[in-house]
Amino acid sequence: MRTHHCNELRSSDIGSTVTLIGWVQSARDHGGVIFTDLRDREGLTQCVFHPEENAEAAKLSHTLRQEDVIQVVGLVAARLKTDDVDTTNSDIATGEIEIVVKELKIVNKAEVLPFQLDKEVHEDLRMKYRYLDMRRPKMARNMKLRHRITKTTRDVLDEDGFLEIETPILSKSTPEGARDFLVPSRMHPGSFYALPQAPQQYKQLLMVGGIEKYFQIARCFRDEDLRADRQPEFTQIDIEASFVNQDDIIGLIEKLMGRIFKESINADIPASFERITYQDAMNRFGSDKPDTRFGYELTELDAVFSTTKFKVFSSILKSGGCIKAINAKGFAGISSGQVDKLTKLAIEAGAKGLAYIQARGETPDTWRSPITKLFTEQELADLKEAMNIEAGDLILFGAGDWETVCDVLGRVRLKVAEYQKILEDNTDLNFLWVTEFPLLAYDAEDDKWNAVHHPFTRPVPEDEEKLRKGELEGLRAQAYDVVLNGYELGGGSIRIHEADLQEAMFDALGVTPEEKVEMFGHILDAFKYGAPPHGGVALGLDRVSMLVAGEESIREVIAFPKNNKGSDIMSDSPAEVDFKQLRELRIQTVAKKPQAQPDSAK
Amino acid sequence: MRTHHCNELRSSDIGSTVTLIGWVQSARDHGGVIFTDLRDREGLTQCVFHPEENAEAAKLSHTLRQEDVIQVVGLVAARLKTDDVDTTNSDIATGEIEIVVKELKIVNKAEVLPFQLDKEVHEDLRMKYRYLDMRRPKMARNMKLRHRITKTTRDVLDEDGFLEIETPILSKSTPEGARDFLVPSRMHPGSFYALPQAPQQYKQLLMVGGIEKYFQIARCFRDEDLRADRQPEFTQIDIEASFVNQDDIIGLIEKLMGRIFKESINADIPASFERITYQDAMNRFGSDKPDTRFGYELTELDAVFSTTKFKVFSSILKSGGCIKAINAKGFAGISSGQVDKLTKLAIEAGAKGLAYIQARGETPDTWRSPITKLFTEQELADLKEAMNIEAGDLILFGAGDWETVCDVLGRVRLKVAEYQKILEDNTDLNFLWVTEFPLLAYDAEDDKWNAVHHPFTRPVPEDEEKLRKGELEGLRAQAYDVVLNGYELGGGSIRIHEADLQEAMFDALGVTPEEKVEMFGHILDAFKYGAPPHGGVALGLDRVSMLVAGEESIREVIAFPKNNKGSDIMSDSPAEVDFKQLRELRIQTVAKKPQAQPDSAK
Secondary structure, eight states, X not given: OOSSOTTOOOGGGTTOEEEEEEEEEEEEEEXXXXXXXXXXXXXXXXXXXXXXXXXXXXHHHTTXXXXXXXXXXXXXXXXXXXXXXXXOOTTSTTTTEEEEEEEEXXXXXXXXXXXXXXXXXOHHHHHHTHHHHTTSHHHHHXXXXXXXXXXXXXXXXXXXXXXXXXXXXXXXXXXXXXXXXXXXXXXXXXXXXXXXXXXXXXXXXXXXXXXXXXXXXXXXXXXXXOOSSOOSEEEEEEXXXXXXXXXXXXXXXXXXXXXXXXXXXXXXXXXXXXXXXXXXXXXXXXXXXXOTTSOOOOEXXXXXXXXXXXXXXXXXXXXXXXXXXXXXXXXXXXXXXHHHHHHHHHHHTTOSOOOEEEEOSSSGGXXXXXXXXXXXXXXXXXXXXXXXXXXXXXXXXXXXXXXXXXXXXXXXXXXXXXXXXXXXXXXXXOEEEEEOOBSEEEETTTTEEEESSOTTBOBOHHHHHHXXXXXXXXXXXXXXXXXXXXXXXXXXXXXXXXXXXXXHHXXXXXXXXXXXXXXXXXXXXXHTBTOOOEEEEEEEHHHHHHHHHTOSOGGGGOSSOOOTTSOBTTTTBSBOOOHHXXXXXXXEEOOOHHHHOTTTTX | OOSSOTTOOOGGGTTOEEEEEEEEEEEEEETTEEEEEEEETTEEEEEEEOTTTOHHHHHHHTTOOXXXXXXXXXXXXXXXXXXXXXXXXXXXXXXXXXXXXXXXXXXXXXXXXXXXXXXXXXHHXXXXXXXXXXXXXXXXXXXXXXXXXXXXXXXXXXXXXXXXXOOOSSBOOOSSSSOOOEEEOSSSTTOEEEOOSOSHHHHHHHHHTTOOEEEEEEEEEOOOOOOSSOOSEEEEEEEEEESOOHHXXXXXXXXXXXXXXXXXXXXXXXXXXXXXXXXXXXXXXXXXXXXXTSOOOOEEOTTTTTTOOOHHHHHHHXXXXXXXXXXXXXXXXXXXXXXXXXXXHHHHTTOSOOOEEEEOSSSGGGEEOSSGGGSOHHHHHHHHHHHTOOTTOEEEEEEESHHHXXXXXXXXXXXXXXXXXXXXXXXXXXXXXXXXXXXXXXXXXXXXXXXXXOTTBOBOHHHHHHHHHTOOTTOBBSEEEEEETTEEEEEEEEBOOOHHHHHHHHHHHTOOHHHHHHXXXXXXXXXXXXXXXXXXXXXXXXXXXXXXXXXXXXXXXXXXXXXXXXXXTTTTXXXXXXXXHHHHHTEEEOOOHHHHOTTTTX
């Protein structure tokens, strides 16, 4: 149906007769002659309908509308370019030529589109007509990038001997983790499949099965409330390998990321990424996924205030808490509205409030602050030195238990950077490994320890003995996250493969023998028959694609995303179904009408 | 953890110190010295534990059991080979060397396995312990083959500019086709997602979106009763392209198949496949997916019996039916038990019975048959000529309406070939395209026409006008199936993209305007805005993999298949779930106890 695509013809093709097919991007009338830009997936080519070439085609060309599908046969000609007139267009690759049309076939007429493709419109409208939205160059580019990312992933892993293996979507509900989507079984009335939150157990079983190197670009499902930028179904690059240690997995992912960024957007990234422990990441950046493209690191001030008379600080220090602060350089002029917002943010994150200093000048007497009057001169001098306070700086404090202080200041740090537009033109790609995550977290309410990742996660070698002895405080896991510019791209861990260490882990978690069988039955069985040492990692494909594409929402890199109510407004899904279908499944709905449609705008 | 895998060391490595890790395939005691075959994914290497190398390791080696995971460090040595003794093993690639072990580490002990890996066991046991079953060389090979097939598919399609695009699994229930699996929505109580039977509508919407070349290795779901070799979830290589015709799609698939068979099993197949129309396939082989590796074609005998006095035949001919037969060469000696089974098969397929002739000799007087006494001499002579009857042949008749006769004899043909073991050592790969499928099928019961494929399937150009005029008899579709050795690998069609032709199609199907909106709302909307000409195809990955691997069941090429009750007996799925989970979904089960567990053996 065509000899060339619409981004192919150049000056060297002048004189050739060609056939093109595509969409009418625009049709302009210049003195009775119609000029159209013909568009296909690859680009644009100008077509001109001179009456002297084909009177009938020229006449027909006056009926052309945006988004009509047409096929043209014509001669490639140079565009007019003289000292006086230049009709070439250097913005497009085919800008030096045009097609002098000899034959025109209108393949399919288009009605007027519900919105203009070159105008920004509300996301709901874009989603309802996603098939039109996709004709925008940005969306077409994003689909190509995502394809290139998955293709490169497969190339890299295949070269390394990994086998892509499909694991079931109709899977089993697990008592742990997020809420499952359920699928009623018609053949087993009263029973349900669950859609997998991740192929975690299957991939470990594949290791027991001797596959050694597994991967899958796997669809995963979580029935969670969709605040922020989440989707009920998402895709992960899921990897597991036997006979490997943490460095092997880290090296593999560094290689993979290098190839992905090179082959999709031709970006060069470091061959290996900086590593930082969880403890350091929290201490320095107040986050386990720090954005290291800017400073504003947290400074510990316990020593400065060790003998303070300021009650709030002294009582916190006495009870084992800490005091930290960040210096937002040059931001002393923060507005009172911004201070209020930061304070609100801090309180939402668990702080009691947000103390600060606006350093209008060099010396403490020029500082504006609700708390400095409570500090001694020595404390002020020590603070100035510790925080390197200069005229124009803004100091923001956190005081309380370590985890809350880190988290609060970590959030405040990001928000301040946003206010100051520090990252506005920043094109850095700061990759980072965060390692040595805690193995266990103590739940004071239930007085028990929980697994931070999952109960198969392995402690670091130095902490193995402690786990066996039941000394659970401060155990570190062989778990690692890869972070880019403050986004967690993914993470994983080395697993426990020995029965006795696994027992110690279950003992630590207070899992009873009955619970063990119910929750982990077949995988514990499997581990009895010669489980190899193994570990793995999973990367969020949607998020990787988003960052490669430079987008701010994963919906921009998903062909048919759902909205934050979990609905696809294009196909109107989910939807009510025939009573007959439910009867066959032996289920019935017990939705009460008023609650039935919480987003009744639907 | 290793310097080499277990299929890597050769004579040229003799003298190197190496580290291997893997599973103990076997441990044999020869005069107090333990010899083990160490196994990993790649193969086997013999390890020997001489006490003089390391007394402790040698002692420990006596505790080794099958499937223990061990790590050894040792020296690569030549196996003993003299005129008297030859301990080399030409069956394995590492058979000229062995590892003289200096260090042994037992990484993980294995309990006694529930079955021996080198013995055949019941499939239920294999499925319950799939992770052990997978350690068998055949299963490991099948997983590798399937990986190679999908990788090659992606390579080929990527080279051709196809983009792999993921479409939703949480999708919408469609009123057509097979039964959907449903997923209750928690956020929209009373509403349901459906798991897709195929991404049919999405892929056509991607064409409207200007993607031009789409593919996906897509998981699909059908809640059907699982007779035969079916799975509730299966995988298809799903392809759609714009601006293409039937030859383009056929050429693409021929190229893809060529690459798949070359790169997975190094088989050369023809660059293009024979094409046969649906009509011819039925007439000649009694099947729309003919196995052409053997003859036994159907012969039409209407002319032979045009004036017959044999009432059964004459009345069938009078009412527009036909008479056909096949000649199973050399099978006159068929047992009466086999005749009974063939007759049963024929009756199940819709025949009234199965007439036959056992040609014990050349001449009709030597023939044994329940019907030849009713034929004239002329008829017998004509029959002998038409069917090329020789001594020892078996003639099997079908008489009735065309479709039933073809179908019956098609099945009989395959069964006879099975009895005669015609294909036993046949390694041919007979690819075939079946084209020009019927567009519409008349449903006498409801007095209406149904779409044979789906309502977007395009008629052949010669029949377009007839469809527009409502002349519906005998319309042929631009639909095509690719067949290998009697298995349908997949199929597809060119689609209707014009509004007026689509209207004619809906008129033919008697679809009301309301039904149109309800059943096809958004896709018909999409087609208004400049839909390009397009078409596609889908191949069953499970079946392709099965045939590449030379297996007889798709379960052999699926990592974690379900049984014919839709159950995964390894993870015990589907299963009952917490009442709390159902309450959150606002559904309840109405399973009555006696009906609740139709496969109560579970």
